Amino acid sequence: MKLQSKIVALLTFGVIAALPTDAHAGGLVVDASKLEAKSRTSLATEIASSRSSLASVYAKVRDVQGVKPEVYSKFRNPVPTAGRELHALGKDALLPMLEVLAFDEAQTGLAAHEKEALTVGMLYAVGEIKDARAVPVLTSVLMSRSSSDPVAMAAASALGKMCRSSDVKLLAEQAKGGNARELAGIFGLGECRSKEAADALVVVIRSAKGDAAVQAVRALGNVGSSWVWAAKKDEGKAVRKLASDALVDAFAASSSLRKEASRAILKCDDEDALVRIRSAKDKASKAGRTADVTDLGDLEARIVKHRARK
Incomplete structure (x- = not known):
């Protein structure tokens, strides 16, 4: 297990x-x-x-x-x-x-x-x-x-x-790559529904490798979940966008993160996600990354279908 x-x-x-x-x-x-x-x-x-x-x-x-x-x-x-x-x-x-x-x-x-x-x-x-x-x-x-x-x-x-500022700082410090408690720090950040935690996870995602990267994607999806912010829409909108943008970037950058990232992007349900995805797809197309274009197109279609059900 x-x-x-x-x-x-x-x-x-x-x-x-x-x-x-x-x-x-x-x-x-x-x-x-x-x-x-x-x-x-x-x-x-x-x-x-x-x-x-x-x-x-x-x-x-x-x-x-x-x-x-x-x-x-x-x-x-x-x-x-x-x-x-x-x-x-x-x-x-x-x-x-x-x-x-x-x-x-x-x-x-x-x-x-x-x-x-x-x-x-x-x-x-x-x-x-x-x-x-x-x-x-x-x-x-x-x-x-x-x-x-x-x-x-x-x-x-x-x-x-x-989820106090001091707690987020401690967890973010532990979440740094190579730290013995890296996974624990990331996991803890995923339990804190705040912009500060989202900011910390965005930093982690940019450098994390292997299991830590997967854990960070999952954690950021939790922090940016639309369900979490249902009662705080104004505050949540900024956090959801921050999380979604970073997750789309992670999806585009790493094929190994795409399964987890697609789930997390759907959880965030940011209204501008399609704009970010289409921009990433355009960049991939210009760079000749055919497989990335296909995967981003599939993600785009999935989000369109998801929104049609709402």
Whole structure:
């Protein structure tokens, strides 16, 4: 299974005795001692003060059922999952989950794939809450060399959903070619619906190679999706055009990106896409690139057909 497919599956299906302010046990995926002191102290204090009022939530976060073999073995698709279970607990689960992730692992004895499913599911649920208090932990997870690729991508996804300027800058830095977290950075940028994220992805697409280029095209299609911007048409129009223009350029420049780029262009549904495509087709024709002219013509016809159905 390709890495992104694995991530999507984990994300979709996907705490503890009171700790002194500066004391900690090992977390599920990072050690609290790696956090900046101010962030660590603040989180530990909030966790301790919320434990009594959120006792039942802490208990549920400590004891996720979907990663237990005796539970998930009975599922129709018998694989460990945690995302939906944790997401269902709502915003009250934030501090309990941050405690498990960084201060106290809680469910020890899990097999490696069960622990990964728990971690990815928990990061997914944290990301859905979109609370900036999670950023120090998410950043630590993303930057940790010990984080597996699925875990790093889940952390990047959560940061992308935060979508603050500082989060976009961090993800864009990771998305640079040759970086160990390149794919994670791109994946995270695709979760942030903003012009800043679109700008960053346009830069990535111009230089990315192989899987990173495909991932960047897919991510830019997500950021520029017409569905995403349905409620913010004025703001969305500029982002959709920015994304669509870059995607048409990528389509024209690389035959290996055309399948993914055509899907992304359709998602953006920019009103000027046909103008860009016809311009690219004209340039390809003048340069004698017959195959490119054919592919651009097919894309043009597909968009015309798509619009006729609307």
